[in-house]
Amino acid sequence: MERLTKRTPAGVGVLVECGTKPCCAGCIGPCVPQDEANTRLAAYEDTGLSPAEITAMAGKLRQIDEEKAREARVAAMVELATHAIGMNNKRTYKRHGRTWYKPYRNVYCAGSQGDPVWDEMVKEGYAKASQGLQSVYYFMTRAGLDWLGQQTGVNIHDEEG
Secondary structure, three states, rough: OOEEEOOOOOOOOEEEOOOOOOOOHHOOOOOOOHHHHHHHHHHHHOOOOOOHHHHHHHHHHHHHHHHHHHHHHHHHHHHHHHHHHHOOOOOOOEEOOEEEEEEOOOEEEEOOOOHHHHHHHHOOOEEEEOOOOOOEEEEEOOOHHHHHHHHHOOOOEEOOO
């Protein structure tokens, strides 16, 4: 990649051809906006990456961010779901080499506005919601219990099914 800039002894990025035009006289004068633009261009060029490589890297970083956000959403869903069925308070048990849990409850009470994480679980079909007088109540569905079992590695009995 051919550089378009060079750095002055003061570290300011200037165009390689700077000083050849009557407008700037080597950027020693009042070229502050141009100096900043040139410094930013020089910083980009210092990476040694092409525009295509920068774009590809930005895409990978976005993908990593999206994956981390998805993992955080799943972790929040698992935390709330295990609380709703009491799995965070009671122990699992083993039968025939498999880990099991039998819920002793299946409800989560949120405020009158509900809960965005639970609302996402409702959209996914993992839970159902019921509006109370002052609260929204959420209940795990069979599909939600199966999903939670996959996330935790525990077979979850359904009290009603």
